[in-house]
Amino acid sequence: MTKTNWGALAQHWLDRLAACSEPGPGVTRLPFTPEHRAALGVLTELMEQAGLAVHLDAAGTLIGRQDGPEGAPALLMGSHQDSVREGGAYDGIMGVVLPVLALMKLRQDGVALPFAVEVLAFADEEGVRFPTALMGPRALAGTFDMAALDLRDRDGISLRRAMEDFGLNPDALPALKRRRAQVLGWIEIHLEQGPVLEAAAQDIGIVTSICxxxxxxxxxxxxxxxxxxxxxxxxxxxxxxxxxxxxxxxxxxxxxxxxxxxxxxxxxxxxxxxxxxxxxxxxxxxxxxxxxxxxxxxxxxxxxxxxxxxxxxxxxxxxxxxxxPATPCSAQIIERLSKSVEAGNREAPQHMASGATHDTSAMAGLCPVGMLFTACRDGISHHPDEDVPVAAMSSGIRALEACLRQFQ
The missing domain is CATH 3.30.70.360 (Alpha-Beta Plaits)
Structure with a gap:
């Protein structure tokens, strides 16, 4: 039986997702657009292949869920599906694909986790179309300002109308707030968007805080x-x-x-x-x-x-x-992620702060959070030349899998 190259499989799905873009250089995929809809179709196919139950919530967040024992809390993972204009094929969306593949690998290995896992693809982190961002995680944390629904894009379309045209009910956003007892924590994997890991010849880094x-x-x-x-x-x-x-x-x-x-x-x-x-x-x-x-x-x-x-x-x-304010990552999750990365490496992983904001900063309003970075070529991001090596994605999947195995 051929051994799965998980990094190459991630690249396959990311190539398909990169095609869900406006015409032009790189990837342009804004929230609540036909390109967003197309990406949801690809992600739904991937999640269902991994055995996840899939639904779209009122914020436009696509959620793939693997149930645990009855009443067990859920570990949340994921990132965002949107891009900047003429951006890259990895920023955000890679952080959805890799956790799904980690769950797929665990399923193939016959591993049953003692908790539920949800992988989330948020609609809008970049804030490119509307002068607001992080609606999905803020809705889960109960910190979303409903007044933002009146903000408009450059064509004069309000956020409320864009969501309604997408088939969503913005008035249901407050009901998305999760109870803290339902959630074990949040983990996001993202390309570094900088040159530190590549310069250190490391595939994976552990984020200690978001600046x-x-x-x-x-x-x-x-x-x-x-x-x-x-x-x-x-x-x-x-x-x-x-x-x-x-x-x-x-x-x-x-x-x-x-x-x-x-x-x-x-x-x-x-x-x-x-x-x-x-x-x-x-x-x-x-x-x-x-x-x-x-x-x-x-x-x-x-x-x-x-x-x-x-x-x-x-x-x-x-x-x-x-x-x-800065967002410190959970010391406990940092420790678990560090052990997970160390298990597949001969040296301790790099610990580093994130200079960029991520969905994790908003999820911190709900639960303990943690982040992994993957190396990216030449530190380039938000650009058509953005690239994460297949080996780094393989390392990311292994780290997520190892973390899931030990997370209680």
Whole structure:
């Protein structure tokens, strides 16, 4: 009997799912669209081949369930089916396929688990179509804001209408809230979206936490002037101040382990070659696996902005526009995942924080959570060249299978 190459089988299903896309480069699959519907058809076929009972809930989450003993709680696993525009074939959707294949392997081996397992394919994690995200896990955790149903996409279609046109009942969302006693925990497997695992020659990493995020809008205002007639020592150059602040953010992050700081957007006025910039609006984003670290960095960089503005004679307007707390993973699930990965490797797995937000951050409002990362080629994600090696997917399936065998 031919031995199953589970990573290659995962690639087969992911290739089929990648075809559920709008025309164009890479994968574009937005929630509550024909492409979403097509992906649900492929996932339903996969789940049913694994012996799972499949249904679609009111949030558009496809759920494949393997029952356990009567009254037993469920371990939840999964990720999201949607993509960014012209994204890759692995982000999110791989985290649905691999757990199903792990259950398929256990079934083939005749293993009966003492608990139920559900694999969930959430409709919308990326927030590309509507200015909201994570509806599926938030509905399960009871944290979804029903006011978000009135938000509209770029064609003016509300989230409520899109769901109704998809055959869903948005008014039933509150009833999706799970009781904590029903749930053992949540595990998500996702490509790393970075180069750390590949550089370490490891297929799998253990996520310790999901970074908290805060964002600031900053405007520095000086005086626009003729570039040929205003002496350097008399200039009130807003862009020079913004550059100094950008370097201060980079320096602080380089000197603080785990901290990430990014100035990602600049608007320069008047923005012409022969004028001293009179105003610069910029964004500052800070991420850290620990909220205290993030808040200290936010305070330090706010003070740096004031110091730079005072020294350069600039007016400063700074507002924190967004704050999301960090999500620590369960120590118990981290330990179980670590043992599961170690069982198939000669060395201890890499432990790492996730700089990106995932469905796991919302599921933490319901139950203990854990995450695995797979290596991805060149750290590329959200791009048509996104790629997870077959060997890494095989390692992920083995790790999930081993974790399920020991999870009680």
């Amino acid at each position: 908290g995020i805060e964002r600031h809008m900053i405007t520095l205002t000086g005086t626009a002037a003729h570039a040929g007639t205003m002496p350097m020592h008399l200039r009130r150059d807003a862009l020079a101040g913004a550059a100094e602040l950008t370097l201060a953010a980079e320096t602080l992050a380089r000197e603080t382990g785990g901290l990430l700081a990014t100035v990602g957007a600049l608007q320069v006025r008047p923005g012409v070659v022969n004028a001293v910039p009179g105003e610069v609006a910029l964004t500052l984003e800070i991420r850290a696996p620990d909220d205290a670290m993030r808040e200290r960095a936010g305070g330090a960089l706010t003070q740096a902005a004031h110091d730079i503005a005072n020294r350069r004679g600039l007016r400063l307007d700074i507002t924190r526009t967004y704050a999301q």
